[in-house]
Amino acid sequence: MSVNVTDNYKVSSYGEMNHQSDQYYINQVLEGEVNAFSILVERHQGLVYTVVYRMIKNKEQAEEVAQDTFVKAYTSLNKYRGDAKFSTWLYTIAYRKSLDFIKSSKRMMTSELIEDINEGDIESVTDALGYLQAQERKKIIEESIMKLPEDEVAIVTLYYFEEKSVKEIVEIVGLTADNVKIKLYRSRKKLYSILKHYVSPEISSKNGRAI
Numbered sequence: 001m002s003v004n005v006t007d008n009y010k011v012s013s014y015g016e017m018n019h020q021s022d023q024y025y026i027n028q029v030l031e032g033e034v035n036a037f038s039i040l041v042e043r044h045q046g047l048v049y050t051v052v053y054r055m056i057k058n059k060e061q062a063e064e065v066a067q068d069t070f071v072k073a074y075t076s077l078n079k080y081r082g083d084a085k086f087s088t089w090l091y092t093i094a095y096r097k098s099l100d101f102i103k104s105s106k107r108m109m110t111s112e113l114i115e116d117i118n119e120g121d122i123e124s125v126t127d128a129l130g131y132l133q134a135q136e137r138k139k140i141i142e143e144s145i146m147k148l149p150e151d152e153v154a155i156v157t158l159y160y161f162e163e164k165s166v167k168e169i170v171e172i173v174g175l176t177a178d179n180v181k182i183k184l185y186r187s188r189k190k191l192y193s194i195l196k197h198y199v200s201p202e203i204s205s206k207n208g209r210a211i
Helices: 013-019 024-031 033-056 059-075 086-104 119-130 134-145 150-161 167-174 178-204
Strands: none
Touching: 024 033, 024 134, 033 059, 033 086, 033 150, 059 150, 059 167, 086 167, 134 150, 134 178, 150 167, 150 178, 167 178
C-alpha cells in the first residue's frame, strides 16, 4: 500500500466532509479507507513544507523531504497513539527528517555574526516594519527567518507561526523546556538584529536622520 504526496492533491468524497477531526480520518485510514489520508495531507502540508523549507533552505530538496514526511506518517500511522496532537506527531517526523537530510548533506548549522540588540531596538524595528506594505513586510520577515540556524528556525516557526506551546515544541525537537525557552529568547533577538539591517532606512527616517 502506498500514498502519493504531490503538489496537487486529489481529495475524494472526503473533501465534502473535511470538517471532521484528524482522529476521524486516521481511523478511516486504519480501517482501509486509504483516500482519507489525503485530507490529513491537505490540512497539514502547508506548515510541514514551511518548517522543512526553512530548515533545508532549498525548495526542491524541501519538497522531497516534505513528501518523505507524509510517506513516513502514512506507513507509521498505526503507531500513532494520540498521546500528542496529530500535528505535533507529524511535525516531529518533519523535524527529524530535515535534520537527517542536513546531516547526510554534511551541512553544519551556523549562524551569522549578529549584533547585540536591546528592547529599544526591537521596538524601533517593530515600528519600522509597521510602515512597510504587508507584502514587503512578509518578504523581509521570511528572508530574515531564513538566516537563522536550522534548529532555531524550526522552533521560531512552530512557536510564532503555528502557535505551538513550549510543551509541544519539546515533544517535537526533543529538547528540555528550558532549552526551548532559551533558544526562543536568543532567536528572537537574532531575528530582530537581522531585521534591523533591512529596515534601518525606515528607522533613520522615523528618527529624523538623513537616509
